[in-house]
Amino acid sequence: MADRVIVTLTLNGERRAFEVAPGRRLLDLIREDAGLTGSKEGCGAGECGSCTVLLDGSPVTSCLVLAASADGHEIVTVEGLGGGGSLHPFQEALASHGGVQCGFCTPGLAVTGAALIARGRGGAHENARRLAGNLCRCTGYVKVLDALRAAEDEVDRVSR
Amino acid sequence: MDVPVSEVIRPATVADAVALLASRTDARPIAGGTDLMVQLRDGRRSAALLVDLGGLGLDGIRRTDAGFEVGALTSMDRLAADPAIAAHFPALAEAAGTVGAWPIQCRATLGGNLANASPAADTAPALLVADASFTLVSPSRTRRVAAADFFRGPGRSALEPGELLVSVALPLGPTVGGARTVERFVKVGPRREQVISVVSLAARAVVRADGTLELLRVALGSVAPTPVRARRAEAVVAGRRPDAPARRAAVRELQRDIAPIDDVRAPAAYRRIVAAVLLDRFLEDVDRG
Numbered sequence: 001m002a003d004r005v006i007v008t009l010t011l012n013g014e015r016r017a018f019e020v021a022p023g024r025r026l027l028d029l030i031r032e033d034a035g036l037t038g039s040k041e042g043c044g045a046g047e048c049g050s051c052t053v054l055l056d057g058s059p060v061t062s063c064l065v066l067a068a069s070a071d072g073h074e075i076v077t078v079e080g081l082g083g084g085g086s087l088h089p090f091q092e093a094l095a096s097h098g099g100v101q102c103g104f105c106t107p108g109l110a111v112t113g114a115a116l117i118a119r120g121r122g123g124a125h126e127n128a129r130r131l132a133g134n135l136c137r138c139t140g141y142v143k144v145l146d147a148l149r150a151a152e153d154e155v156d157r158v159s160r
Numbered sequence: 161m162d163v164p165v166s167e168v169i170r171p172a173t174v175a176d177a178v179a180l181l182a183s184r185t186d187a188r189p190i191a192g193g194t195d196l197m198v199q200l201r202d203g204r205r206s207a208a209l210l211v212d213l214g215g216l217g218l219d220g221i222r223r224t225d226a227g228f229e230v231g232a233l234t235s236m237d238r239l240a241a242d243p244a245i246a247a248h249f250p251a252l253a254e255a256a257g258t259v260g261a262w263p264i265q266c267r268a269t270l271g272g273n274l275a276n277a278s279p280a281a282d283t284a285p286a287l288l289v290a291d292a293s294f295t296l297v298s299p300s301r302t303r304r305v306a307a308a309d310f311f312r313g314p315g316r317s318a319l320e321p322g323e324l325l326v327s328v329a330l331p332l333g334p335t336v337g338g339a340r341t342v343e344r345f346v347k348v349g350p351r352r353e354q355v356i357s358v359v360s361l362a363a364r365a366v367v368r369a370d371g372t373l374e375l376l377r378v379a380l381g382s383v384a385p386t387p388v389r390a391r392r393a394e395a396v397v398a399g400r401r402p403d404a405p406a407r408r409a410a411v412r413e414l415q416r417d418i419a420p421i422d423d424v425r426a427p428a429a430y431r432r433i434v435a436a437v438l439l440d441r442f443l444e445d446v447d448r449g
Contacts, residue, residue: 003166003167005168021162022165022166022167022168022210023162023163023164023165023166023168023200024162025161025162025163025197028161028162044161044201045198045201046194046197046198046260046263046264047354049261049263052263055266055267058235058237058266058267059262059263059266060263060266060267061194061263061264061267063197064192064193064194064197064198064264064267065193065197065267066163066168066190066193066197066210066212068168068170068210068212069168069170069190069193069212069214071170112262112263129262129353130262131262132261132262132352132353132354133260133261133262133263133264133353133354134261134263
């Protein structure tokens with residue numbers, strides 16, 4: 001059967017090595033091998049965005065990334081968004097604005113939103129477009145977008 | 161769940177990659193993986209060996225004497241965000257920004273979008289309109305294939321077994337004194353975001369000061385077995401002002417350029433109407449100035 005491959009990557013700021021099957025998905029490495037279960041598997045086909053993580057700073061659906069392809073790259077999951085055990089401003093804002101219901105889509109939304117904030121402030125239409133790959137089936141996006149706007153304001157305020 | 165493959169190799173050179181791909185019939189290249197990973201998972205495609213193209217240095221956009229060269233591993237996100245691409249090839253930038261959703265665009269590559277040879281590939285009509293050509297490398301030769309000759313049928317392209325698409329050349333057209341260029345990509349689907357095209361249209365018009373067309377290129381997706389240039393429609397308005405009679409003629413000729421089918425996303429008759437509307441609107445906007 002398959003040889004195993006060594007995948008060395010930076011996961012939430014920490015250099016880690018994993019020995020995995022060649023067909024391992026990044027999502028499974030994160031959830032099962034690294035034990036970080038914040039990232040969720042919804043559709044497994046890149047459509048729902050629940051498994052979104054940052055790869056070298058850009059949001060990607062980790063169910064479509066071959067773990068071996070992530071070798072040498074930097075991964076940040078929802079657990080590492082804030083850095084140092086604190087929450088990212090968008091995570092704080094999701095909580096304070098009630099932008100969470102069942103929570104399944106939330107880790108992916110938090111990751112995409114954080115990436116969006118890192119790219120610089122977008123307008124309301126731009127923000128909605130960028131979050132269109134993170135599906136929420138509980139409620140809607142109004143509070144999520146409100147939270148994103150509040151987080152953008154907070155990041156602007158702190159960096160000023 | 162793991163995808164069913166037994167080996168993955170990340171070669172460091174294009175020569176090593178094509179040697180591997182040519183030596184084994186059960187090998188497949190993988191770039192962003194946004195299509196292939198789903199196909200492997202669902203058993204619609206299989207591979208024993210995945211040749212990971214991520215170590216070849218094929219990503220990036222480079223200025224050349226003739227225009228631009230885009231590496232096959234360049235992500236849709238990078239294409240959509242590149243100021244030079246937006247300035248010179250706005251249809252391509254727009255198309256790249258509509259492939260899936262943002263997390264897909266950050267992973268999906270230009271080469272993957274093309275090598276899949278989907279009739280619905282968003283970047284294909286834009287590249288047809290740009291008169292792009294693709295560089296294909298195999299162990300024995302390197303060749304250039306025009307975008308217009310690359311697509312052969314649904315899932316079929318000019319790529320031979322063991323051959324790899326490594327870059328896309330985008331030529332800058334000659335500048336015509338006093339003329340203005342209008343270029344556009346539009347995509348119609350059942351919803352606004354994260355959608356596979358029911359019809360897509362890319363078009364470029366170079367308009368002389370008197371309102372007549374110096375150049376017109378129109379290409380469409382999802383209306384034929386391959387992305388297609390609308391050469392009959394182009395010809396009927398060539399050199400003219402795209403006024404209402406010219407537009408009617410173009411839209412009529414367009415129906416012979418395309419050959420849509422009924423499928424799960426839309427009936428053929430609807431695609432014909434949408435294609436006509438998209439072309440008519442483009443030409444009307446061109447005429448309005």
